[in-house]
Amino acid sequence: MSSEPTIADVLRELAALEDPKIREANERRGDDYGVNLTRLRGLAGRLKAQHQLALQLWAAGDTAGRLLATLICRPKALSPADLDAMVRDIRSPKLLDWFVVNVVRASSHAEALRLRWKDGDDLLGRAGWSLTTERVVKKARDLDLEALLDQIEKEMKQAPIYKQWAMNHCLAEIGIRHAQHRQRAIRIGERLAVLIDYPASPGCTPPYAPIWIAEMVRRNEETQRQGRRTSE
Structure with missing residues (x-):
């Protein structure tokens, strides 16, 4: 991955991390992603903070991408209205928990x-x-x-x-x-x-x-x- 990856680059890498067994297990718990979270955190560590990319991932709507977005966004750049709109669009319990911990708590x-x-x-x-x-x-x-x-x-x-x-x-x-x-x-x-x-x-x-x-x-x-x- 280049030093300035596009959203297409990141989505391809997320797709490569997809594991059908993980998805099946998560779906039994009411969730909808199939990416190993340790590997997803590793990807976030390589990307570091990239707020615009995070917003693009969020807008794409995929839960794995949104989980990644919570790790690379800049929470203080989000307004209360932004955060409220984002939380009301969440359907995944895991994403909700990551959003609260990684984004809302880190905001003001x-x-x-x-x-x-x-x-x-x-x-x-x-x-x-x-x-x-x-x-x-x-x-x-x-x-x-x-x-x-x-x-x-x-x-x-x-x-x-x-x-x-x-x-x-x-x-x-x-x-x-x-x-x-x-x-x-x-x-x-x-x-x-x-x-x-x-x-x-x-x-x-x-x-x-x-x-x-x-x-x-x-x-x-x-x-x-x-x-x-x-x-x-």
Whole structure:
């Protein structure tokens, strides 16, 4: 690939990375791309930041190309209106998550968009709740956690599946990170029973919030005990 590849060059390289087995596995999970993501990240590393190329890839509409676009665009060059239009055109859960992590969080508009998207349907709501979860973990000082728990308790059981996953993640992080809200978060999880029967792979923590909270709190406390023993 030349130092200044065209969109046609990049689309050809993406097509060469297509793996039918990966596509089949992703389609079973409701997604629509067939590119190994490690190899796609390698391509992004070679391209580096190329904002105009990223916009062209996004406009082309292919999910693999759009995943690549999230890695090579310049988030600060996108306005709130740009980001809002882009997120509303996403149909892939993996692309939605990459867009939030790689683009929206890196922009200066994340908080305003969090509030705009949180009450939306399915993937749009997932974007808003993913940004809310980040606030719970990193910048919870000005968040009304009780109000978030009220909304989760009222809405999560009936929420569309992708939004429900993000709300459940937020519920778990409130319980894990904020001890004063832990028991209420556990009670909400027990009453709603969202993902209670979801199978977890061996060695993985189940996504059912009460178990998730208890296990992560246990691990955190064990890490703290080991740290104290080391310092003695």
